[in-house]
Structures are given as structure tokens and as C-alpha cells.
Amino acid sequence: MAAPVVKGADIETPSPLIPKSATSTSKLIELAQTIAKETEKLDQYIKDCGLPQPSFEVDAPLNFPKLPEDVKKSREEVVRATKELGDLVAGPTDSVRWMAWDHNNSLSLHAIYHYKLAQLIPLDTSTSFATLAPLTGLSELNLRRFLRHAMTNRIFCEPSPGLVAHTAASRVLATDAAMNDWLGFCVEDMWPAASQTISALKQNPEADDMKQTGFCKANYTTDVEPMFATFGNDPLRAKRMGGAMKSLMGGEGYEVGYLVEGYDWASLDAKSATVVDIGGSHGHVALALAERFKNLKFVVQDLPKTIDSAPAIEGEMEERIQLQAHDFFTPQPVKGADVYIFRWILHNHSDKYAAKILTSLIPALKHGSRILINDYCLPDPGKELESIGEERVLRTMDLVMLTLLNAQERSEADFANLFGKVDKGFKFIGSRKPAGCRMSIVEAAWEGEDFGGEKKNEAEAKATL
Numbered sequence: 001m002a003a004p005v006v007k008g009a010d011i012e013t014p015s016p017l018i019p020k021s022a023t024s025t026s027k028l029i030e031l032a033q034t035i036a037k038e039t040e041k042l043d044q045y046i047k048d049c050g051l052p053q054p055s056f057e058v059d060a061p062l063n064f065p066k067l068p069e070d071v072k073k074s075r076e077e078v079v080r081a082t083k084e085l086g087d088l089v090a091g092p093t094d095s096v097r098w099m100a101w102d103h104n105n106s107l108s109l110h111a112i113y114h115y116k117l118a119q120l121i122p123l124d125t126s127t128s129f130a131t132l133a134p135l136t137g138l139s140e141l142n143l144r145r146f147l148r149h150a151m152t153n154r155i156f157c158e159p160s161p162g163l164v165a166h167t168a169a170s171r172v173l174a175t176d177a178a179m180n181d182w183l184g185f186c187v188e189d190m191w192p193a194a195s196q197t198i199s200a201l202k203q204n205p206e207a208d209d210m211k212q213t214g215f216c217k218a219n220y221t222t223d224v225e226p227m228f229a230t231f232g233n234d235p236l237r238a239k240r241m242g243g244a245m246k247s248l249m250g251g252e253g254y255e256v257g258y259l260v261e262g263y264d265w266a267s268l269d270a271k272s273a274t275v276v277d278i279g280g281s282h283g284h285v286a287l288a289l290a291e292r293f294k295n296l297k298f299v300v301q302d303l304p305k306t307i308d309s310a311p312a313i314e315g316e317m318e319e320r321i322q323l324q325a326h327d328f329f330t331p332q333p334v335k336g337a338d339v340y341i342f343r344w345i346l347h348n349h350s351d352k353y354a355a356k357i358l359t360s361l362i363p364a365l366k367h368g369s370r371i372l373i374n375d376y377c378l379p380d381p382g383k384e385l386e387s388i389g390e391e392r393v394l395r396t397m398d399l400v401m402l403t404l405l406n407a408q409e410r411s412e413a414d415f416a417n418l419f420g421k422v423d424k425g426f427k428f429i430g431s432r433k434p435a436g437c438r439m440s441i442v443e444a445a446w447e448g449e450d451f452g453g454e455k456k457n458e459a460e461a462k463a464t465l
């Protein structure tokens, strides 16, 4: 059969003699062009708004400015493409070689945290290694090697030989207490836990018990107590973890507003629905929802210690928000509520315990009750998420949950399986991630018998007596 005649002069016929790379734009150039194009947009925005230029200098802004959606996309593209281009030109061997000893970043950061170097070095001038060393108890040699290593990450600088001064990154640690807590939690709690995790897994491969984690190994508390109890006995570490969480959750994408605006509360409001926030701490989620939806009623449940320390709910809210001590591993006392919320709860638990928490709900559920989980939801592998390194953040958090609690982050399929395993009465509905939010809203409905068939069971029991 004759080859079809192709009309039109501009149809390219690739020559088998010219390699494809010589005729088309290479990946490297494509990435470089993306970086140039998107950086121009960012730069223009910064100039148009009269914002200070990003810099590593000590007086530079400590955060990149908040951006409108389109410019935010440009920033995300610059970060993504820069990383990809950097990795490509480094090559796989060098990439892996240097990645494998990244824990040395944690070492110099640990020295900075432990010896309070950010707090000791003056913000407005430099000081010498020789002056600083006696204030720390470190030899000058060791002080210098820690600081010079950190300087390769742009944390501190050496304006002239033998002198050390702040950069913008070290100023963050000197001036932002929550960020300093984050550093301490990472280098003194998470890092030792991570380093003991394989050892913990070898001992307890099922990895579903909070008392058998890398954290427990690192703290000599295996089979004794979980991390939360260890922190409960150590107020300074507990406070530091609180500060670290404040620093993390204070970032963009964690605001309660996403839950308030990201679900159809309006139809629940129309029928004056009851919402139970399980593990709801002092009720900040209920307060935000109650503020926006005037007919919703709430029960906020938490452990007695947390409920006892909660500030009183006052004014109009007092009638609509009730605080209640309840352990979520025991049967749910609020029967027939319309919605049961778990926010930042299930990711603290392995499937074994998450299943127990959900099972404890069943005796309270009426047909149609909704269960809302507000947690991270792991994406499909390799699926690009909307913001910078988002998948990496979520997968790192998943590892952190393993190291600290033998818990896990879950994908939509993991959540669906979990509900399926607990009881066929749960109908898994799905998950949604509001734009800009880092957390997802995962939803299931109870389609089994009211109160787990408790009434029928009681009736049957009476009938057989």
C-alpha cells in the first residue's frame, strides 16, 4: 500500500539521522525558560506592590509575601522547576550521595539549638568565634565547625574571617519563639525517634502500638508509655511541642476557615443540626462554625484534663456549645447527632486504634449521621499537588507519624478501607481538598441501623428472656 500523501509544508518529518534532543527544546532549557518566565512575574508583582526584594541579609523579610492566586502559582512553579533543574544538573549519583548525609544539617542545627547560638549572637553586629566560644562551653574549633557548616545553608554568615553575624534565617530562630520550638522538636525529639525507627520495626514489625515506636526506643520507654505520656511528664518538652505545632499550623493552608467554608454546613444549619467535635480540644473549631452558622449546636469532647482547662464559653455561644469530657475509645454518649467530626485525630492512630475509635461511635449513630475527618489525605503517588513540595510534606508527615506514634497519614483509599473494615454500615463518600488548604475533608455516612441496631438487639434480648 502506498504511503498517504501529507499536504502542508509545515509538518515536521523527524530525520532518523538527527537525535531528537538536537531538534527539540531540551528539558534543561524548558525548565530554565519556565524559571525565567515565572520569576519575571514574581519580580514584577514585588515591584508593583513596592515590596522589599527577597534577600538573605539579616534585615530581609522573614517570610515571602502573601500572594494572590496567580502569582502564588508562579512562585510554586519557580520552586518546583528550580529543584528539578538542580537535580537534573547534579545527576543521580551526586543527588543521592549528598542527600544521604543530610542528617548533618540536623547536627549543626542541633548545636545551634542546644547552645542557643541564635540568641547569643547579637542581631545588629558581629562577634568573634573567640568571644562566643566561652559563652557556650564549646571549644572554639567545635563552635566554628558547627557555625561554618550552618553558614553553607545560609544560617549565619562570616562577614570577615573569625567573625560571625546573623542572616535572615538565623534571625528567625532568634526572634520567633515558636520557630525555635519547631527546631528543638525536630532535632531533639523527631530526629532521635527517626534514627531508632528501623530498630523499633525490627522488634515489632506490625508497628501499630504507640508504645513501640522509634520515639519510645530513643527515650527508653518501649512498652512503658506513648510519646504523649512522656511529654505529659515533662512540661518543658510538652510546651516545646506546643510551640512547634503552633509554628507549623500557623502557616498558610491550615486555617479552620477552610473547614467552615469547605462543607455544606448551610443545609445542616437550616435544620438546626447537632455537631459533635471529638477530640475538639477547647472548642476552637466549634466556635468558628458557630460564629458563621447561627443555628448549629455543638458538643466538644476531649479528655477530662483538657476540658477542665478550657476557658468558659460565654455569651450566646454558651447555649450552643457544650464541653464534655469523653474518651473516644469508649462508647459515644451523644446519640443521634447529625455530624461527628474528627480533626487531627485519626492520623495520630494506626488502623488498629482508628478502627476502635470508629467502632465506639456506632452505638450513637442514627441512619444518615455523617462522619467528617479533617486530616491530611495522601495524594496518588507522583500526582502533582497544587502547592510547593506538597506531596513531600505529606509523605514526610506520614513518616513522622510512624516514628513518633506508629500512626499514619492516609490516602482516600486508606480511609475507605478503614471504614469498610470497621462496619458495612458505613458508606464511604469521598474526600475533598479545598483550594489552598493543606488538609482534606473526608466524609462517610452511617447507613446501618439506628444506634447500631441497639434497640432491636435490646428487644430481641427481652423477647428471648
Ligand SMILES: C[S@@+](CC[C@H](N)C(=O)[O-])C[C@H]1O[C@@H](n2cnc3c(N)ncnc32)[C@H](O)[C@@H]1O
Binding pocket: 278, 279, 280, 281, 282, 285, 301, 302, 303, 306, 326, 327, 328, 329, 342, 343, 344, 345
Ligand atoms: C492534635 S489535637 C487536635 C485538636 C483539635 N481537634 C484541632 O483540630 O485542633 C488532638 C486532641 O485529641 C485529644 N485526645 C487525645 N486522646 C483522646 C481520647 N482518648 N479521647 C478524647 N480526646 C483525646 C487531645 O487532648 C487533643 O485535644
